[in-house]
Amino acid sequence: MRRKIYSILESNPKAEKVNDFYDMFMIITILASLIPLAFKETNAVFRWIDYITVAIFIIDYFLRWITADLKLKKSAVSFLIYPFTPMAIVDLLSILPSVSIVNNSLRLFRVLRLLKALRVFKFLRYSKSFDIITNVFKQQKKVLAAVATLAVAYVFMSALVIYNVEPESFDTFFDAIYWATISLTTVGYGDIYPITTIGKLVAMVSSIFGIAIIALPSGVITAGYMDEIRRQNKENS
Numbered sequence: 001m002r003r004k005i006y007s008i009l010e011s012n013p014k015a016e017k018v019n020d021f022y023d024m025f026m027i028i029t030i031l032a033s034l035i036p037l038a039f040k041e042t043n044a045v046f047r048w049i050d051y052i053t054v055a056i057f058i059i060d061y062f063l064r065w066i067t068a069d070l071k072l073k074k075s076a077v078s079f080l081i082y083p084f085t086p087m088a089i090v091d092l093l094s095i096l097p098s099v100s101i102v103n104n105s106l107r108l109f110r111v112l113r114l115l116k117a118l119r120v121f122k123f124l125r126y127s128k129s130f131d132i133i134t135n136v137f138k139q140q141k142k143v144l145a146a147v148a149t150l151a152v153a154y155v156f157m158s159a160l161v162i163y164n165v166e167p168e169s170f171d172t173f174f175d176a177i178y179w180a181t182i183s184l185t186t187v188g189y190g191d192i193y194p195i196t197t198i199g200k201l202v203a204m205v206s207s208i209f210g211i212a213i214i215a216l217p218s219g220v221i222t223a224g225y226m227d228e229i230r231r232q233n234k235e236n237s
Helices: 002-009 013-038 044-066 068-072 077-084 086-099 106-126 128-139 141-165 173-184 197-236
Strands: none
Touching (some): 002 013, 002 044, 002 068, 013 044, 013 106, 044 068, 044 077, 044 086, 077 086, 086 106, 106 128, 141 173, 141 197, 173 197
């Protein structure tokens, strides 16, 4: 019985149609659970949506827990390990706010809504595209790690330079880090910016090199994605 449940929960060629139906059902449930979070006010309809969707999430969590040994393949220890796996933590955090009876504090209410918003990460489990992206990251992890290290180093160096070149525009070093990050990603909110000539020159250089650094992981991920698609097509053909 547990193996049948596991084949429905996880991708299995023998139960592909049932698994696809379950994934679609859970995606619809997740979308429905997010509807109340798009409104500041609450009402009876929203509360019932929350009750029903959370009940489904609890059942899903329980079923995944009782089949943890089949997924993790570590015998009885799997049942102890599973609650601490990343997706299980996301599942639990997205459930707990709705079963909490303490909701009088406005600050606590906002925290609970934030935790409910974590339900959006549950999409990752039911998305076949995410599996492809995960495989790409695993295959290209060394290259992506090198690019990430380069980006962090560049942000730190840019912040250090601009903070010493134009201290009057940046109250703290964190402000400089914030500005460097925004410049690296070419977002440019405009809330903090250099006003001196040399500061503007630093900003120009930072933005130009930032475009090159940001483009690197995009190319790596795109190439890896295409390779993974071709590999899966060969396996299915």
